[in-house]
Amino acid sequence: MTTDRRAAPRLSRRGFLGAGAAAGTAVLGLTGCSGATGGRTPLDYWHLMSGGDGILMGDMVAAVNASQQAYTAAQTVLAWGSPYYTKLAMSSVAGRAPDLAIMHHTRVAGYAPGGLLEPWDVAELERLGIGPSTQPERIWQKGQHEGQVYSIALDSHPYIMIVNTDHADAAGVLESDGTVEISSPEQLVEVGTRLAEVTGGTGLSYGFLGDGASMWRFFYTLYRQQGAEMVLTPGHPAEYDMDAAVTALTTVRSILDGRIAVQSNDLGGSIAEFVSGSTGILFTGVWETPTVEDAGIPYSAVPIPTMFSEPAAYGDSHAFVLPRQASVDPDSRRAAYEFVAAMLKSSGTWAQAGHVPAYLPVVESEEYQALPASSYADVTEILNYDPEAYFSGSGSNFQNYFAENIQTVLLGRTEPQEGMTGFIERVNSLLMQPNPAAPAA
Structure with a gap:
């Protein structure tokens, strides 16, 4: 719904x-x-x-x-x-x-x-x-x-997509139920391009500069949509799928071209441009729906589109x-x-x-x-929490470590595989260290 x-x-x-x-x-x-x-x-x-x-x-x-x-x-x-x-x-x-x-x-x-x-x-x-x-x-x-x-x-607070329904309607991408169909990375680019033609600026809003959480949420959503797992076992190297990680990062980077989305935006900037009506879609967490509601723009808030083989959305x-x-x-x-x-x-x-x-x-x-928020309540069925580790989770440094290696990827300065390799090396070093809160053996 x-x-x-x-x-x-x-x-x-x-x-x-x-x-x-x-x-x-x-x-x-x-x-x-x-x-x-x-x-x-x-x-x-x-x-x-x-x-x-x-x-x-x-x-x-x-x-x-x-x-x-x-x-x-x-x-x-x-x-x-x-x-x-x-x-x-x-x-x-x-x-x-x-x-x-x-x-x-x-x-x-x-x-x-x-x-x-x-x-x-x-x-x-x-x-x-x-x-x-x-x-x-x-x-x-x-x-x-x-x-x-x-x-x-x-509660649960997942990553979702918020649509300016007026812009989406004018671009010819609005479905009868208020959603926008995006079933592949290629369609994401197509929808973003068509919305940009309507707004006269950019089509999509996504902020990530200096914000490891925003980078991780979008990445992990697309990573898990490929059916890829990330297992963090103490004392062992991380188990992960490099191909899926590269695909996820390449997908995010494909919209950061200055036309579909601003090449280097922060979270506050992405929200501001969306609520001002400058773009047609905002990728963000559910906690931003009150901001959009208060702005008075016509919108629909929906679960993140499934762009790969499996429905999945980051959440906590x-x-x-x-x-x-x-x-x-x-x-x-x-x-x-x-x-x-x-x-x-x-x-x-x-x-x-x-x-x-x-x-x-x-x-x-x-x-x-x-309530408008009921439109994405079913996202709890596809919710994906961080891979479990003593150092992961909201408010931890885990997502900061991701940003240290991935921000330059999204800015086009390093390649996805290089950035992911650096992140996994940092994770592996932590996996070889004991949980400081655990009792001594």
């Missing part, structure tokens, strides 16, 4: 925010039924959400706190990326971690082996209405490590984890379970950030299905 804002009236983001909060409060009143006597149990909650995401997270925490009398969650917001994950690891090592924290699903492999996280009690989660039947299978499985559940996803998930503590307060631990269940059940609010809620009853609700 896709969304063309010209087609039919739909519930606005702000309208659903109010409806979601009201519905969430009604549901949440059923969950917070226990706590310490003599007052609410305090719950220390860390996360790394800022900007619009941070506002929505704060709204959700406030709604959960107001919905019951058992506990009060106090949020601590830390800087995104390495600063956050470093401080979380240090607090766990010292045994003075928060009761609850947000972590990307892809970071669990670096934290669970060393005992920095504690596993969730699945039976207790299911008592509260959360379990494998309430989340897409591949999202639930990603939260596991060696048979235990360490992270409970709040914000997830709840239990950092290791030297001494666990049973009331706080009980509150953490109840708080997570409440947050998932009210995650319609979180959908305002463009993320796809992981809690299936929310995704299946009429309120969510009325």
Whole structure:
């Protein structure tokens, strides 16, 4: 299902925010039924959400706190990326971690082996209405490590394609359902060229300068669409497909010709040119859909097109984890379970950030299905997380290492095979080093 804002009236983001909060409060009143006597149990909650995401997270925490009398969650917001994950690891090592924290699903492999996280009690989660039947299978499985559940996803946030439907219609590439058919690298070039003829400038928007995450997301999407695997096993060289990697990089580079797409754009520049109406297609993450919505341009947001043999899209998930503590307060631990269940059940609010809620009853609700974001909810079926390693995942240096070797490829200064070889050499050096968070043998 896709969304063309010209087609039919739909519930606005702000309208659903109010409806979601009201519905969430009604549901949440059923969950917070226990706590310490003599007052609410305090719950220390860390996360790394800022900007619009941070506002929505704060709204959700406030709604959960107001919905019951058992506990009060106090949020601590830390800087995104390495600063956050470093401080979380240090607090766990010292045994003075928060009761609850947000972590990307892809970071669990670096934290669970060393005992920095504690596993969730699945039976207790299911008592509260959360379990494998309430989340897409591949999202639930990603939260596991060696048979235990360490992270409970709040969402998934995949790489998608956003289309200016007016430009696409004028270029003759808009399908009746609001999508644009791009089934091969050659068709990507053709569509981009036709859109450029309409805009009078460039046809596609893609920003990557100085941004390893943007480079990796597009590359890994096209790499996985070829059915190629990347396996990172400690103590062994990386297993990967050089031919598929070269094809993926060549495909990205084919649009960076100054006509189809700007040859050297950063992420902010690509978004700015798209929302100004200067281009017809934007390749980006779902978190940019609110920016496009607020710009007021006619658009459809859809899963990334399948340009090779297999549907695939890069993605990650914000997830709840239990950092290791030297001494666990049973009331706080009980509150953490109840708080997570409440947050998932009210995650319609979180959908305002463009993320796809992981809690299936929310995704299946009429309120969510009325949102523009529902047009790419099915992307969870083709979601591909980073190859698992202690050094990979969102907010790690893994994607920076990719940028160190691949930016010059995209700029046309080095060849794809040379850039990929340099990246794999860096990865192999890390694979020969022990996980610094793992216990000594």
